Amino acid sequence: MSTTAAEKKTSRRRRTFSGRDKLTxxxxxxxxxxxxxxxxWFPALATIYLSFTYWTGIHIEDIQWSGLANYQNIFFxxxxxxxxxxVNVVWLLWFGAIATPLGILLAYQIDREIRGHKFYxxxxxxxxxxxxxxxxxxxxxxxxxxxFVNGLLGLPISEAVSFFGDDRYNLWVILIMASWRHIGYIxxxxxxxxxxxxxxxxxxxxIDGATEWETFRKVIFPAMQPVNIIVIVIxxxxxxxxxxxxYIIYGGRGGLPILGVLVFENIAGEGASMKGAAYAVILxxxxxxxxxxxxxxxxxxxxx
Amino acid sequence: xxxxxxxxxxxxxxxxxxxxxxxVLGVFAIVWLFPIVWTLYSSLRPYxxxxxxxxxxxxxxxxxxxxxxxxxxxxxPTYFYxxxxxxxxxxxxxxxxxxxxxxxxxxYSFKFNVAMLLLFTAGNMxxxxxxxxxxxxxxxxxxxxxxxxxxxxxxxxxxxxIHVAFQMGFATFVLSSYMxxxxxxxxxxxxxxGASVFTHFxxxxxxxxxxxxxxxxxxxxxxxxxDFFWALVLMSTDKKRPIxxxxxxxxxxxxxxxxLLAAGAMIAAIPTLLxxxxxxxxxxxGLTLGSTKG
Numbered sequence: 381m382s383t384t385a386a387e388k389k390t391s392r393r394r395r396t397f398s399g400r401d402k403l404t405x406x407x408x409x410x411x412x413x414x415x416x417x418x419x420x421w422f423p424a425l426a427t428i429y430l431s432f433t434y435w436t437g438i439h440i441e442d443i444q445w446s447g448l449a450n451y452q453n454i455f456f457x458x459x460x461x462x463x464x465x466x467v468n469v470v471w472l473l474w475f476g477a478i479a480t481p482l483g484i485l486l487a488y489q490i491d492r493e494i495r496g497h498k499f500y501x502x503x504x505x506x507x508x509x510x511x512x513x514x515x516x517x518x519x520x521x522x523x524x525x526x527x528f529v530n531g532l533l534g535l536p537i538s539e540a541v542s543f544f545g546d547d548r549y550n551l552w553v554i555l556i557m558a559s560w561r562h563i564g565y566i567x568x569x570x571x572x573x574x575x576x577x578x579x580x581x582x583x584x585x586x587i588d589g590a591t592e593w594e595t596f597r598k599v600i601f602p603a604m605q606p607v608n609i610i611v612i613v614i615x616x617x618x619x620x621x622x623x624x625x626x627y628i629i630y631g632g633r634g635g636l637p638i639l640g641v642l643v644f645e646n647i648a649g650e651g652a653s654m655k656g657a658a659y660a661v662i663l664x665x666x667x668x669x670x671x672x673x674x675x676x677x678x679x680x681x682x683x684x
Numbered sequence: 685x686x687x688x689x690x691x692x693x694x695x696x697x698x699x700x701x702x703x704x705x706x707x708v709l710g711v712f713a714i715v716w717l718f719p720i721v722w723t724l725y726s727s728l729r730p731y732x733x734x735x736x737x738x739x740x741x742x743x744x745x746x747x748x749x750x751x752x753x754x755x756x757x758x759x760x761p762t763y764f765y766x767x768x769x770x771x772x773x774x775x776x777x778x779x780x781x782x783x784x785x786x787x788x789x790x791x792y793s794f795k796f797n798v799a800m801l802l803l804f805t806a807g808n809m810x811x812x813x814x815x816x817x818x819x820x821x822x823x824x825x826x827x828x829x830x831x832x833x834x835x836x837x838x839x840x841x842x843x844x845x846i847h848v849a850f851q852m853g854f855a856t857f858v859l860s861s862y863m864x865x866x867x868x869x870x871x872x873x874x875x876x877x878g879a880s881v882f883t884h885f886x887x888x889x890x891x892x893x894x895x896x897x898x899x900x901x902x903x904x905x906x907x908x909x910x911d912f913f914w915a916l917v918l919m920s921t922d923k924k925r926p927i928x929x930x931x932x933x934x935x936x937x938x939x940x941x942x943x944l945l946a947a948g949a950m951i952a953a954i955p956t957l958l959x960x961x962x963x964x965x966x967x968x969x970g971l972t973l974g975s976t977k978g
Contacts, residue, residue, distance in 0.1 A: 511910035664810065
């Protein structure tokens with residue numbers, strides 16, 4: 381390769397590599413990329429394809445094109461699917477209208493260094509590190525027929541409120557449990573964002589005689605745009621994909637119908653079929669808008 | 685003049701408001717902690733004490749008997765061992781591959797840098813359920829190919845690989861945005877000195893990545909430790925499952941042993957509680973590294 385004057389200028393950035401360096405670079409990106417594509421992207425595309433087929437899952441040759449049959453089955457012949465959608469929508473509304481705003485409010489108050497803010501921060505942060513499995517067990521202690529709440533209500537076991545079994549309560553109880561963790565999670569994210577905001581912004585607003593609410597709404601909230609998007613994305617994705625906790629409580633059978641559990645029942649174990657693939661694709665399509673919003677937010681500078 | 689007076693009145697009413705807010709937050713904080721405190725309390729009480737005096741009674745004695753019992757009867761050491769042989773390699777490989785990708789993408793200009801980064805970050809956000817069926821079939825097929833069906837399916841390595849493949853996307857994204865803040869001159873001078881790509885990465889860049897690697901390491905450990913789904917679907921032998929996934933079955937098996945289960949849950953939470961008490965700074969900064977750029 382001949383080096384002209386023009387190339388020399390950029391040679392610090394774009395130099396020629398020795399054979400060994402080329403090999404090193406190739407391995408450096410080749411290995412991770414292979415693993416990622418082979419275990420994430422390829423299977424994802426394969427599932428999308430499989431969702432349009434019938435397959436017993438044993439011999440590749442047996443795969444039969446079925447068109448939209450799996451989806452038709454889900455949409456028109458599986459009432460449980462619509463029940464699950466309803467539950468997930470309520471979940472999303474609850475998170476969106478109550479849990480997430482509470483997390484933001486909490487972050488805002490803690491950021492103002494209100495009295496006791498260090499203790500509050502720790503208390504609300506604690507559930508965030510726990511696994512959904514442990515959270516399920518911990519709450520089960522409070523709510524089971526012989527648990528704390530029924531004990532407090534003074535009900536004997538025979539008349540105890542079945543918080544997880546009774547349709548009147550179970551969804552709300554589960555939402556409270558999920559919020560227990562979600563509120564702290566949102567608080568942490570928002571708090572970190574608030575810490576990065578210029579303090580003079582707030583002072584200027586205070587001098588102008590703005591009330592707390594005005595300051596938040598007109599000054600802080602707009603300045604938090606990037607974090608707001610992340611928080612919205614997390615809220616939607618967590619509401620759509622919720623699974624662990626419900627599974628822990630009901631053991632994957634019956635109980636509260638929710639998309640995550642429905643997908644699980646249809647892709648793993650005895651009930652596995654390509655209808656499960658279609659369920660997984662539906663789950664994916666429901667979260668595609670927040671995924672794109674997230675990527676757009678994170679790659680705004682790069683793409684420009 | 686009037687605005688000063690108004691300002692003072694505002695300030696006073698704000699003070700009252702702040703006190704009320706503080707009290708409300710305090711009450712909620714106690715409610716927030718209660719479920720954990722209650723589990724802890726239950727785990728320290730002997731079962732017969734509750735039988736004799738009722739659930740809401742004051743304890744006649746508190747001890748660690750339930751813990752010793754739980755460790756033995758629930759075989760917790762086995763499950764912790766299973767967790768360790770999954771979590772440790774998975775976190776290590778995720779960070780290693782993530783830093784390799786981030787290094788090449790930010791330090792060498794290729795055409796597809798942004799596209800690569802986008803591919804990895806987007807891959808990280810796909811639902812696990814969307815990839816499960818083919819991964820499962822591929823693991824079995826590979827097993828048949830080498831003559832050992834359980835080489836990846838029902839094996840810790842299969843779970844490790846899927847975690848690495850997924851989490852790598854997040855690690856790459858976080859590490860590359862950190863690497864962008866490291867001055868290019870450092871890399872350039874290494875190259876002028878004739879350092880190979882290999883030396884450039886291991887001797888120059890990797891040491892500089894220590895802070896984000898520490899944060900990511902803590903975050904990844906927590907996530908992988910807390911994972912429930914993958915170990916549930918990719919393992920069929922209960923005794924091979926890590927503690928988090930094993931809890932589901934243990935809960936069913938020991939459902940009547942109220943206090944034993946409480947002790948088991950507390951023990952299962954210990955590693956994450958260590959993160960809470962000791963590694964909080966790393967955990968939080970790991971979380972926010974990915975959510976807010978810079």
